[in-house]
Amino acid sequence: MHFNFYIKSLVILFSCSYLWGENILDIYNEALENDPTFKAAEYSYLSDKQIVVQGRAALLPSITISGSTNWNEYYQNDILQQDYNSFSKSARVSQPLFRLDTWFNFKRSKSLTDAAEADFAYEQQNLLLRTAELYFGVLRAIDNLNAAISEEKAIKKQLDQAQQRYEVGLSAITGVQEAQLAYDLSKASRINNEGNLFSSREALNALIGREIFLLDELGESLEISSPYPNSKEEWVKLALENNYQLKAADLRKKAAKSNARSAASDRLPKIDIVGAGSESETNQFNYEGFSINGQGIPVPAVTGRRNYSIQLSMPIFQGGAVYSKRKQAYAQYNEADENTLFAERRIIQEVRSQFSNVVTLVANVTAQQQAVISATSALEATQVGYKVGTRNVVDLLQAEKNLYSAEKNLANAKYDYILANLRLALAAGTISPSDIVEINNLLK
Numbered sequence: 001m002h003f004n005f006y007i008k009s010l011v012i013l014f015s016c017s018y019l020w021g022e023n024i025l026d027i028y029n030e031a032l033e034n035d036p037t038f039k040a041a042e043y044s045y046l047s048d049k050q051i052v053v054q055g056r057a058a059l060l061p062s063i064t065i066s067g068s069t070n071w072n073e074y075y076q077n078d079i080l081q082q083d084y085n086s087f088s089k090s091a092r093v094s095q096p097l098f099r100l101d102t103w104f105n106f107k108r109s110k111s112l113t114d115a116a117e118a119d120f121a122y123e124q125q126n127l128l129l130r131t132a133e134l135y136f137g138v139l140r141a142i143d144n145l146n147a148a149i150s151e152e153k154a155i156k157k158q159l160d161q162a163q164q165r166y167e168v169g170l171s172a173i174t175g176v177q178e179a180q181l182a183y184d185l186s187k188a189s190r191i192n193n194e195g196n197l198f199s200s201r202e203a204l205n206a207l208i209g210r211e212i213f214l215l216d217e218l219g220e221s222l223e224i225s226s227p228y229p230n231s232k233e234e235w236v237k238l239a240l241e242n243n244y245q246l247k248a249a250d251l252r253k254k255a256a257k258s259n260a261r262s263a264a265s266d267r268l269p270k271i272d273i274v275g276a277g278s279e280s281e282t283n284q285f286n287y288e289g290f291s292i293n294g295q296g297i298p299v300p301a302v303t304g305r306r307n308y309s310i311q312l313s314m315p316i317f318q319g320g321a322v323y324s325k326r327k328q329a330y331a332q333y334n335e336a337d338e339n340t341l342f343a344e345r346r347i348i349q350e351v352r353s354q355f356s357n358v359v360t361l362v363a364n365v366t367a368q369q370q371a372v373i374s375a376t377s378a379l380e381a382t383q384v385g386y387k388v389g390t391r392n393v394v395d396l397l398q399a400e401k402n403l404y405s406a407e408k409n410l411a412n413a414k415y416d417y418i419l420a421n422l423r424l425a426l427a428a429g430t431i432s433p434s435d436i437v438e439i440n441n442l443l444k
């Protein structure tokens with residue numbers, strides 16, 4: 001399986017973030033290299049890739065060599081009688097011939113490696129969504145803060161006017177008090193939104209390991225449309241075929257089954273072909289024979305042995321351990337089967353929820369766009385009425401707040417729509433870097 005979603009950087013990062021806004025593609029490219037969560041998942045995958053190598057190794061020949069050298073001294077009544085060197089070396093080659101337990105363990109290791117690959121593919125896809133959530137989280141916080149600042153300024157202006165009208169006797173003190181209350185509430189809202197913006201920026205900074213100053217904003221080219229295919233069950237079908245979390249769960253179920261079959265096979269005969277060879281050499285001095293300069297003449301002795309065999313082993317009784325391990329392995333398989341079923345139901349639920357969410361948000365964005373138009377018209381009418389005396393300051397303040405609220409709600413609805421589409425694609429397993437590229441094209 002090949003699940004790699006890496007893409008090369010498609011844009012050049014500007015070195016001066018104070019002058020140039022950074023777009024979502026910039027952030028995603030940096031996250032691929034700097035996000036600790038993603039990098040940890042990558043190293044976990046690289047580690048788990050070795051499981052299949054180790055499982056396959058048990059089916060291949062094993063070769064062992066050993067050697068030693070020894071200095072030997074022989075004493076009698078504390079008098080050295082003999083001293084000599086001895087050397088030995090040996091080699092052993094073993095090839096499994098019939099090992100069902102090892103074969104099933106190899107199949108288990110292959111399934112686990114494939115499951116690790118699927119997990120990493122999901123983390124690659126999830127990084128796309130996390131990047132978008134954090135990026136639009138900052139834009140959302142900026143929009144909310146801008147709306148709060150505009151509302152505060154407008155209400156402050158109306159407060160000043162109310163005070164002036166009160167001072168010249170054109171209005172009662174209650175108008176000033178109501179405007180003051182509205183101003184105090186708007187100020188508190190602005191302070192709260194400043195805190196939210198700081199938190200959102202820090203969350204995005206943590207993703208890539210550096211500080212972000214300016215981000216490109218969402219333009220006006222976003223097209224709102226129903227999800228395609230426009231069928232909840234079609235999306236469920238896509239998820240059952242493509243969702244990497246479900247693939248990983250199914251592969252772990254296969255691994256558990258292979259492990260159970262390996263445990264069941266442990267009571268069967270094991271047959272190996274074995275070849276071994278050894279050689280030893282002893283350079284022993286004999287003092288009873290000739291001597292040269294007082295030293296005995298070495299009498300080397302070289303011996304060797306080679307043997308080839310087919311070895312069979314079969315456990316008969318091991319205190320019930322074999323039977324117990326078999327029961328344990330099949331219980332683990334049943335657990336993995338239930339986990340796979342749970343993952344399937346959870347993913348189906350997620351797909352259906354996100355599909356309904358996208359459909360709802362399509363209608364919501366359309367409604368919020370109309371709400372902005374209506375709020376703008378209402379504010380203009382209220383301003384005219386306030387000037388001629390048919391509307392009071394409370395009406396004007398409420399009309400302004402309605403407009404700012406409508407504009408904020410529209411921006412939030414657009415962000416929610418974009419993110420809901422990404423969540424639906426992630427649940428279906430179809431999200432890819434091209435989705436980030438498309439979103440990037442919507443920025444300005």
